[in-house]
Amino acid sequence: MSLLNIDRVTKRFGGLIAVDNFSARIDEGTITGLIGPNGAGKTTVFNLLTGIYPVDEGDIFLDNQAITNQAPHRIAAAGVARTFQNIRLFKELSVLDNVRIGAHSRGRAGIFGAIFRNGAARREEATIHAKALQLLQEAGLAEYSSELAGNLSYGLQRKLEIVRALAGEPRLLILDEPAAGMNPRETEELMAFVRRLHDRGLTILLIEHDMKLVMSLCQRVIVMDHGQKIAEGPPEEIRTNRAVVEAYLGKEA
Amino acid sequence: MMNMSKSLLTSILRRIDEKEKSLYLSLLIAVAILPLVWQSDYVLRIATLCGIYIVLALGLNLVTGYAGQMCLGWAAFYGIGAYTSALLVMRLHASFWLALPAAGLMAAFFGLLLGIPTMRLKNTYLAITTLGFGEIVRLILLNWTDLTRGSMGLPGIPSPSFLGIDLEGKLFYYYFIVVLVIVTLVTMARIVDSRLGRALQAIREDELAAKSMGIDTTRYKIIAFAIGAFFAGIAGSFFAHYSAYIDPHNFAFGESIAVLSMVILGGMRSLPGVVFGAVVLTLLPEVLREAAEYRMIVFGGILMLTMLLRPQGIFGGVQRKKVSQTPVAVGQGKQPLYQNR
Numbered sequence: 298m299s300l301l302n303i304d305r306v307t308k309r310f311g312g313l314i315a316v317d318n319f320s321a322r323i324d325e326g327t328i329t330g331l332i333g334p335n336g337a338g339k340t341t342v343f344n345l346l347t348g349i350y351p352v353d354e355g356d357i358f359l360d361n362q363a364i365t366n367q368a369p370h371r372i373a374a375a376g377v378a379r380t381f382q383n384i385r386l387f388k389e390l391s392v393l394d395n396v397r398i399g400a401h402s403r404g405r406a407g408i409f410g411a412i413f414r415n416g417a418a419r420r421e422e423a424t425i426h427a428k429a430l431q432l433l434q435e436a437g438l439a440e441y442s443s444e445l446a447g448n449l450s451y452g453l454q455r456k457l458e459i460v461r462a463l464a465g466e467p468r469l470l471i472l473d474e475p476a477a478g479m480n481p482r483e484t485e486e487l488m489a490f491v492r493r494l495h496d497r498g499l500t501i502l503l504i505e506h507d508m509k510l511v512m513s514l515c516q517r518v519i520v521m522d523h524g525q526k527i528a529e530g531p532p533e534e535i536r537t538n539r540a541v542v543e544a545y546l547g548k549e550a
Numbered sequence: 551m552m553n554m555s556k557s558l559l560t561s562i563l564r565r566i567d568e569k570e571k572s573l574y575l576s577l578l579i580a581v582a583i584l585p586l587v588w589q590s591d592y593v594l595r596i597a598t599l600c601g602i603y604i605v606l607a608l609g610l611n612l613v614t615g616y617a618g619q620m621c622l623g624w625a626a627f628y629g630i631g632a633y634t635s636a637l638l639v640m641r642l643h644a645s646f647w648l649a650l651p652a653a654g655l656m657a658a659f660f661g662l663l664l665g666i667p668t669m670r671l672k673n674t675y676l677a678i679t680t681l682g683f684g685e686i687v688r689l690i691l692l693n694w695t696d697l698t699r700g701s702m703g704l705p706g707i708p709s710p711s712f713l714g715i716d717l718e719g720k721l722f723y724y725y726f727i728v729v730l731v732i733v734t735l736v737t738m739a740r741i742v743d744s745r746l747g748r749a750l751q752a753i754r755e756d757e758l759a760a761k762s763m764g765i766d767t768t769r770y771k772i773i774a775f776a777i778g779a780f781f782a783g784i785a786g787s788f789f790a791h792y793s794a795y796i797d798p799h800n801f802a803f804g805e806s807i808a809v810l811s812m813v814i815l816g817g818m819r820s821l822p823g824v825v826f827g828a829v830v831l832t833l834l835p836e837v838l839r840e841a842a843e844y845r846m847i848v849f850g851g852i853l854m855l856t857m858l859l860r861p862q863g864i865f866g867g868v869q870r871k872k873v874s875q876t877p878v879a880v881g882q883g884k885q886p887l888y889q890n891r
Contacts, residue, residue: 349758
């Protein structure tokens with residue numbers, strides 16, 4: 298069963314074709330890697346998936362429901378959560394608040410609930426609070442709950458971003474270069490963390506330049522170059538694929 | 551009335567720890583007995599004015615401090631509330647108790663009206679648009695003479711009555727604004743610590759990330775404007791009946807800047823800070839009345855010093871507990887970071 302279906306999607310920026318007739322299917326419960334040289338269009342694909350850029354042509358389906366060109370907050374509510382290449386935490390808010398904000402689309406309390414604190418609003422607050430604390434505990438971040446997110450170390454900020462995304466109970470988790478800037482030990486820990494999420498049945502799509510991580514973590518790898526998909530398959534196959542090697546290293550003379 | 555303010559009081563007090571509790575309690579007692587201890591019409595007038603500006607500044611603080619949306623036309627909502635209330639009571643002979651909430655709702659409605667087309671704008675553009683909005687409202691108040699009498703203003707705005715008793719005494723106004731301030735404070739404290747308040751703060755921190763967390767940023771920004779404007783409208787209504795005379799001059803650009811200064815001086819995002827800022831900047835012109843020519847210089851100088859020395863405001867950044875200033879190093883926690891369970 299494919300959870301996400303990207304169907305012949307094209308995105309142009311003026312004269313530049315950033316994503317060119319790109320199709321891909323992501324199966325439920327898998328970890329898929331999206332790789333390619335710099336400027337290949339990987340992050341643009343993520344931004345199309347999450348509604349940050351409008352799609353020029355093609356369609357995107359989440360569980361057979363079209364999410365093409367929907368507003369980002371609707372796509373998030375539909376179950377797509379993401380992290381960013383350059384960490385975008387709510388720096389001046391506490392670690393706990395960051396995670397509680399991540400759960401926004403799972404709540405419904407509005408102005409009335411905020412001001413009058415009726416039963417439903419109080420119960421919802423309690424549920425969100427408990428869930429956020431549990432997620433922080435599982436990620437080993439509980440001791441930093443009242444810390445400002447901006448005061449955490451780089452590695453912990455990356456992890457908090459994932460936890461924040463998880464708070465929305467996503468069906469698809471999109472990670473944009475989760476290991477960027479991490480030292481080998483942090484990368485190891487991150488891989489263990491992602492594996493644990495996978496073991497729980499979460500579908501994950503990630504962009505990554507660390508090939509060791511991609512090859513050992515992903516069941517499927519999609520390779521992009523110049524906005525197009527040039528290869529797709531299990532990691533062993535991708536490793537030896539001619540087109541991929543050429544894209545990364547250049548053609549043999 | 552007693553019961554209501556009592557339950558409001560307990561609900562504030564439940565939310566703050568013991569040490570702060572005694573501080574706030576003594577403040578409240580001081581506010582309550584002020585007119586009895588210091589029997590001066592002048593003092594009472596200044597104190598009442600402080601209350602009006604606290605309500606105005608708390609409303610703006612939700613928009614600018616929490617949601618991070620600049621507004622240079624805040625006095626427009628104040629004016630809309632004042633004129634709505636005054637005209638309802640004078641022309642349609644409505645009761646003040648009806649006109650007061652109506653003034654709030656009218657201002658909130660204009661908050662929505664301003665919000666819908668402008669919420670896609672950011673920073674400077676939003677600042678300029680709200681500045682324009684403030685001027686438009688002032689010019690309408692000035693030029694729609696059939697309705698507002700223009701620059702002649704509206705004199706003789708009646709005082710409210712309750713159960714047939716005319717409430718025109720200065721004491722009534724003083725205690726009534728105290729109640730309004732408490733209600734505004736409680737409402738704001740509750741909003742800040744709620745799903746709605748967190749969404750607003752997320753927008754201030756990083757709008758794109760907020761959208762990706764499922765927050766409909768346009769909608770929430772408009773909500774912030776509407777709620778903030780509601781309180782500005784309430785303050786306007788109170789002011790109209792209290793001063794018994796209003797004209798468009800009361801709601802000019804200078805008022806917008808004054809309220810914004812109160813929010814900045816005390817510290818955006820800190821409710822006690824905003825209260826402090828409003829009180830100081832209301833008292834300051836009175837204290838400096840002797841040196842009237844130098845008043846604005848001192849006023850501007852204080853703002854410049856705030857921006858240079860403490861841009862987060864005097865109370866800014868002291869609100870959160872247990873925040874260490876040193877970054878937490880990776881791997882220095884007690885347990886391994888990514889534990890396999």
